Amino acid sequence: xxxxxxxxxxxxxxxxxxxxxxxxxxxxxxxxxxxxxxxxxxxxxxxxxxxxxxxxxxxxxxxxxxxxxxxxxxxxxxxxxxxxxxxxxxxxxxxxxxxxxxxxxxxxxxxxxxxxxxxxxxxxxxxxxxxxxxxxxxxxxxxxxxxxxxxxxxxxxxxxxxxxxxxxxxxxxxxxxxxxxxxxxxxxxxxxxxxxxxxxxxxxxxxxxxxxxxxxxxxxxxxxxxxxxxxxxxxxxxxxxxxxxxxxxxxxxxxxxxxxxxxxxxxxxxxxxxxxxxxxxxxxxxxxxxxxxxxxxxxxxxxxxxxxxxxxxxxxxxxxxxxxxxxxxxxxxxxxxxxxxxxxxxxxxxxxxxxxxxxxxxxxxxxxxxxxxxxxxx
Numbered sequence: 050x051x052x053x054x055x056x057x058x059x060x061x062x063x064x065x066x067x068x069x070x071x072x073x074x075x076x077x078x079x080x081x082x083x084x085x086x087x088x089x090x091x092x093x094x095x096x097x098x099x100x101x102x103x104x105x106x107x108x109x110x111x112x113x114x115x116x117x118x119x120x121x122x123x124x125x126x127x128x129x130x131x132x133x134x135x136x137x138x139x140x141x142x143x144x145x146x147x148x149x150x151x152x153x154x155x156x157x158x159x160x161x162x163x164x165x166x167x168x169x170x171x172x173x174x175x176x177x178x179x180x181x182x183x184x185x186x187x188x189x190x191x192x193x194x195x196x197x198x199x200x201x202x203x204x205x206x207x208x209x210x211x212x213x214x215x216x217x218x219x220x221x222x223x224x225x226x227x228x229x230x231x232x233x234x235x236x237x238x239x240x241x242x243x244x245x246x247x248x249x250x251x252x253x254x255x256x257x258x259x260x261x262x263x264x265x266x267x268x269x270x271x272x273x274x275x276x277x278x279x280x281x282x283x284x285x286x287x288x289x290x291x292x293x294x295x296x297x298x299x300x301x302x303x304x305x306x307x308x309x310x311x312x313x314x315x316x317x318x319x320x321x322x323x324x325x326x327x328x329x330x331x332x333x334x335x336x337x338x339x340x341x342x343x344x345x346x347x348x349x350x351x352x353x354x355x356x357x358x359x360x361x362x363x364x365x366x367x368x369x370x371x372x373x374x375x376x377x378x379x380x381x382x383x384x385x386x387x388x389x390x391x392x393x394x395x396x397x398x399x400x401x402x403x404x405x406x407x408x409x410x411x412x413x414x415x416x417x418x419x420x421x422x423x424x425x426x427x
Contacts, residue, residue: 133190134183139168141177149346152226154312187340200347205234236361244364253378272373290345298339364388364422370404
């Protein structure tokens with residue numbers, strides 16, 4: 050490795066890896082399942098079998114690879130790890146730099162649909178952006194990581210160094226899922242450089258003070274009930290990742306179907322299978338199932354904690370079916386929320402506008418929200 054050098058990168062998964070994957074998929078040992086159980090016990094066999102069939106018969110990894118390689122990609126060493134990122138510059142001289150951060154079980158694939166409309170908008174009056182889309186440390190082509198401690202705080206510091214290394218003095222931060230935790234921290238550590246933070250979730254929770262619940266709106270009460278439901282029925286991944294990620298990793302690293310079932314539980318069934326499989330295959334081919342889930346352990350065991358609320362201008366674009374943030378709690382953690390948009394299931398009569406993966410499910414809506422927010426900061 051050569052210090053701060055930035056080196057070009059291409060995705061080139063060998064055919065032997067694709068052949069090995071297909072062989073493993075065909076030799077799957079399927080678990081037993083109670084008749085009529087549905088998803089009461091977790092991922093139903095029917096859904097996993099359908100995805101495996103699609104993986105074997107219709108999914109085209111080479112098409113995903115070609116799509117990634119259509120964009121400039123690079124690697125550079127930061128804080129002892131080789132980090133991968135897409136860097137797509139706009140042709141517009143007035144473009145604003147943005148760093149976009151994905152989460153788990155997503156990847157850089159989350160943001161491929163927004164690249165064209167953000168960098169080269171068809172409307173010359175619309176804002177344009179230079180995009181930096183890194184793979185989180187330990188995820189995809191930024192892994193597997195070889196060192197401990199890659200939590201949201203260390204990642205934010207790495208992003209600040211990356212943007213500095215790319216020559217961007219002022220830039221915005223965009224995030225989803227884990228990226229919605231990293232982006233505000235980037236604003237916290239580099240407030241003089243971060244123009245604003247745009248996220249799809251603000252993960253602020255009750256502090257335990259009963260007074261916080263007084264006078265909550267019906268919408269906020271419904272959001273709390275949804276959060277409680279998620280905690281009671283869907284939160285096992287977070288508990289395992291935060292406590293015993295290495296134990297789980299043996300199954301995920303050895304079985305592509307195990308990895309598929311575990312990761313796909315967090316991909317809504319309405320998502321197209323090619324999107325789900327592109328994300329899962331990226332973890333499989335890079336051998337990053339273990340290092341990716343360690344992010345949760347590192348975050349849960351982080352010694353450093355924020356010293357107060359963030360202060361850079363912050364925007365939330367909240368989509369139906371996703372984590373529903375509560376303004377009262379968010380204002381406690383972020384002192385400068387200037388835009389709060391809760392999208393309904395119907396926008397301009399077009400039907401459902403997506404959920405957790407809004408960059409893919411509701412591309413134009415999210416792009417419009419990002420444009421409006423950063424235009425307002427000029």
